[in-house]
Amino acid sequence: MITTTKGEMDESLLEKREGSLDNDNETTTWVEYWLEGELVHRSVHVQLKRAVVSFGETAEF
Amino acid sequence: MANTQAMTTSFKVDLFNAVHAFNATGIPAHTVSTADTFKAALYVTTATVNATTTAYSATNEVSGTGYTAGGVTVTFGTAPNSSGTTSFLTPSASITYTTVTLSTSFDAMLLYNSTQSNKSVAVYTFTAQTVAAGTFSLTMPTNDATTGLLRIA
Numbered sequence: 133m134i135t136t137t138k139g140e141m142d143e144s145l146l147e148k149r150e151g152s153l154d155n156d157n158e159t160t161t162w163v164e165y166w167l168e169g170e171l172v173h174r175s176v177h178v179q180l181k182r183a184v185v186s187f188g189e190t191a192e193f
Numbered sequence: 194m195a196n197t198q199a200m201t202t203s204f205k206v207d208l209f210n211a212v213h214a215f216n217a218t219g220i221p222a223h224t225v226s227t228a229d230t231f232k233a234a235l236y237v238t239t240a241t242v243n244a245t246t247t248a249y250s251a252t253n254e255v256s257g258t259g260y261t262a263g264g265v266t267v268t269f270g271t272a273p274n275s276s277g278t279t280s281f282l283t284p285s286a287s288i289t290y291t292t293v294t295l296s297t298s299f300d301a302m303l304l305y306n307s308t309q310s311n312k313s314v315a316v317y318t319f320t321a322q323t324v325a326a327g328t329f330s331l332t333m334p335t336n337d338a339t340t341g342l343l344r345i346a
Binding site: 137155174176182 | 200343
């Protein structure tokens with residue numbers, strides 16, 4: 133069963149579409165389920181690659 | 194308007210003042226023995242969250258079925274660590290928004306300290322997404338000096 137915008141639906145009734153993207157910042161995958169041309173479910177998973185880094189510095193007297 | 198990934202400048206200042214406590218270990222500046230609560234909020238693509246963001250705000254935060262304003266709690270089960278001259282810290286679990294419908298495109302997550310007046314920590318950006326009756330999850334990188342989510346080099 134798939135959770136959709138129309139409630140729980142049997143997966144066999146739905147068209148499944150999957151996609152992904154990969155770049156320097158992230159690897160992202162998604163899965164969509166469509167019912168007669170209408171998007172009824174979309175889940176997204178993002179793998180972060182790029183952290184935020186702070187560089188400590190000291191001043192001279 | 195655009196969102197920009199950054200460790201917020203106010204957080205860098207807060208570090209010197211020991212405002213934040215990600216873990217109860219080694220925080221003598223704090224008078225409590227429990228870690229603070231950190232949360233992750235999502236922002237729409239028209240928001241402006243960046244290094245100048247000082248605290249969580251509901252302005253331009255995503256909204257939709259299943260999403261609670263303020264976002265979800267982030268788990269820091271591992272104490273801050275260091276390797277060489279770099280300290281690092283990464284949430285010990287994925288940040289997950291379960292069974293949500295977020296119809297307006299969003300592309301940023303603000304990590305903030307809900308215990309300390311919602312003070313900001315960092316902003317992370319990603320490709321704009323929407324979610325329909327589904328799950329949005331942010332999987333964490335390896336917690337080390339090279340890829341840890343928060344690093345001070």
